[in-house]
Amino acid sequence: MASVPFDQLDGEIWFNGEFLPWKDAKIHVLTHGLHYASAVFEGERAYGGRVFKLTEHNQRLHKSAEILGFKVPYPVEELDAVTIELLKRQGFSEAYVRPIAWRGSEMMGISAQSNRINVAIAIWQWGSYFNPAEKLKGIRLDIAEYRRPDPMTAPASSKAAGLYMICTISKHAAEAKGYADAMMLDYRGQVAEATGANIFFVKDGVIHTPLPDCFLNGITRQTVIELAKRRGYPVVERAIQPEELSGFSECFLTGSAAEVTPVSEIGPYKFAPATISETLMNDYMTEVYSAASIAAE
Numbered sequence: 001m002a003s004v005p006f007d008q009l010d011g012e013i014w015f016n017g018e019f020l021p022w023k024d025a026k027i028h029v030l031t032h033g034l035h036y037a038s039a040v041f042e043g044e045r046a047y048g049g050r051v052f053k054l055t056e057h058n059q060r061l062h063k064s065a066e067i068l069g070f071k072v073p074y075p076v077e078e079l080d081a082v083t084i085e086l087l088k089r090q091g092f093s094e095a096y097v098r099p100i101a102w103r104g105s106e107m108m109g110i111s112a113q114s115n116r117i118n119v120a121i122a123i124w125q126w127g128s129y130f131n132p133a134e135k136l137k138g139i140r141l142d143i144a145e146y147r148r149p150d151p152m153t154a155p156a157s158s159k160a161a162g163l164y165m166i167c168t169i170s171k172h173a174a175e176a177k178g179y180a181d182a183m184m185l186d187y188r189g190q191v192a193e194a195t196g197a198n199i200f201f202v203k204d205g206v207i208h209t210p211l212p213d214c215f216l217n218g219i220t221r222q223t224v225i226e227l228a229k230r231r232g233y234p235v236v237e238r239a240i241q242p243e244e245l246s247g248f249s250e251c252f253l254t255g256s257a258a259e260v261t262p263v264s265e266i267g268p269y270k271f272a273p274a275t276i277s278e279t280l281m282n283d284y285m286t287e288v289y290s291a292a293s294i295a296a297e
Contacts, residue, residue, distance in 0.1 A: 006124075011090050014082050014121040017074075019089065025120060032112045033102030037162030040064035043196075043256045044097035046087055046123070048292030051097055052256075054080050056219050058099065060159060065101050067158035070117050072101050079121070086123050096126035096257070102161075130180050130261055138264025138273040139180035139253075141194065143242075144170035148215050150187040156214045167195035181253075183266050186214050191240040197255035199263075200224070201248035202276050206234045208248070220254045220284075227283045233276060245269040252277045260284045 013025035033039035041064075042057045051057075058079040065072045072079075083097060104116040130139050146166035149156065154163060167184075174182035174195075183199060186192040191210050193199050198221040200209045207228055212221070228235050245251075251263035251271040260281040262273030 009124060011123075012086065014086050016118055016120070019086070022122075025122070027118070028105045030108050031102065031105045032108065032115050033104070033118075033161070035108070036103075036110060036112070037160065037165075038068060038070070038112065038115075039100060039102035039161040040068060040159055041098060041100040041161060042159060044083075044099075045256050045259075045288070046092065046095040046097060047288040049087065049093045050292035051083055051087065052288045052291055053219055053223070054083060054097075057097075057256075058083075060219070061099055061101060064158040064160060065117070067155045068160055070101075070103065072119060073117050074119055079119075083121055083123075086121055090123045092123060092125055094125065095123050098122045098124075100161075126257075128259075130258065135261050138251075138262040138271065138277075140178070140265040141263055141267070142170075142174035142177055142179040142182040143267040144182040144184045144195070145173065146170055146184065147189075148184050148186045148192040151214050153187075157216070159216060164196075171195040185242065186210075188239075189242070191242060191245070194253050194255075194258075197253035197258040197261070200252050200254065201240070201245070202250035202274075203248050205276070206236060207276065208236050208238065208240060210240050211237050218255055220256050220259070223287065224254045224260060224280055224284060227280055227287060228276075231279065231283070250274050250277045252280065254284075 009022050011022045012019045013022055015025045040061060042061050044051050044057045055076060058076045062072050062076060079099065099121045101117060101119045103112050104118050106115045128135060146169060170182040170184060181194050183194055184192045193215050198218045200207055225235050245266060246269055250273060253261045253263060262277040264271055264273060
């Protein structure tokens with residue numbers, strides 16, 4: 001956690017086409033995105049002065065907005081360029097990147113067809129999403145009360161701000177019990193993901209992961225699947241029932257914030273971080289820094 005509130009950090013934020021002093025990047029209290037969650041965002045990381053898979057993230061930002069019924073007014077190429085420039089202005093080599101797009105304050109009510117679509121990008125230094133000491137030995141997860149919704153009731157393929165309400169509730173409840181995070185089931189009662197990361201399991205050298213049919217097919221998830229296949233590890237994407245967890249030997253999470261994080265416990269189920277988890281954790285870090293080196297050439 002930052003030593004000062006996030007609205008008091010130093011530097012600049014790119015806001016609707018301008019680089020503004022950090023403390024001046026403000027919105028009105030009657031902003032539609034605040035009241036009705038008409039907002040989409042991305043989470044990205046910079047390694048060695050380069051943002052990993054920047055274009056893919058900005059493409060997903062556009063897609064997420066389209067699913068919510070609005071258009072990001074800046075093309076992907078421009079978002080890429082201003083992110084690179086902002087990273088330089090912030091003077092960071094290792095950093096977290098947060099683009100966000102939302103409906104503004106021109107209309108207040110459920111209908112907001114005429115509202116301006118605002119876009120901002122902020123970059124700050126943010127270390128490991130989980131406690132580094134816990135990460136090495138495997139973090140502990142609770143099992144969340146709330147479930148990922150049926151895609152017929154919510155825009156599950158959009159990285160929409162409103163979908164993270166139950167994630168915050170679930171993570172807070174888990175932390176109150178001494179856990180690092182929570183695993184969420186889906187509307188069918190099948191294993192889905194953690195509150196902000198995708199989940200993988202290992203059994204007899206085979207990697208198993210839930211089908212992303214009601215939650216995001218994470219960019220990091222896709223990267224780790226590719227890395228696993230390069231190693232020759234079989235990867236099976238399928239429905240996973242909670243009672244199957246007792247038969248898995250390893251478990252790990254993936255995400256731009258979480259990177260690759262081994263798990264030692266989910267509720268009553270125990271896992272031992274071992275070869276596959278450690279290999280993919282190391283391979284992922286090699287991949288992101290290799291991408292930074294190639295981009296710099």
